[in-house]
Amino acid sequence: MPTFDIVSKVDAQTFDNAMNNAKKEILNRYDFNTSKSTIDHDKKTNQITIVTEDDMRLKAIQDAIISRMVKQGLDSNSLDFGKETYASGNMIRKEISIKEGIDKETAKKIVAKIKASGLKVQASMMDDQVRVQSKSIDDLQGVIALCKGEDFGQPLQYINMRN
DSSP: OOEEEEEOOOOHHHHHHHHHHHHHHHHHOGGGTTOOOEEEEETTTTEEEEEESSHHHHHHHHHHHHHHHHHTTOOGGGEEEEEEEEOSTTOEEEEEEEOOSOOHHHHHHHHHHHHHTTOSEEEEEETTEEEEEESOHHHHHHHHHHHHHSOOSSOOEEEEEEO
């Protein structure tokens, strides 16, 4: 029976390249010449920590990260911007987490949307992905088109198409 999986992943190497390019861009900008801004990417927890002096610089760093992600072909919807907190002195700290995997609520929305479409497919949640099965490959391609047309708040990839 033909199947495929709906997942949400970010290519680690491509993302690392985008982060390195964003850091270089920030370090070379004139308005960051005397800044004490830091950008740290923890690969184990998939979190970016930005520490800078003011909101303008924080916004510039975020824009640089997003623009470099887009240039590398990554979807910026995979970033989850947390709240700004005040670090020591006049510094602002912001935690940005990278969404990996599909959470339960998003998976329920995807499965409900697929079932409401009327296509003859079976969708089931498996850990952090959704598996879709059908007797017809055309129905599976219809599900992919349906999911691409809908916004679920995070980027989706369609992998492991099997016959």
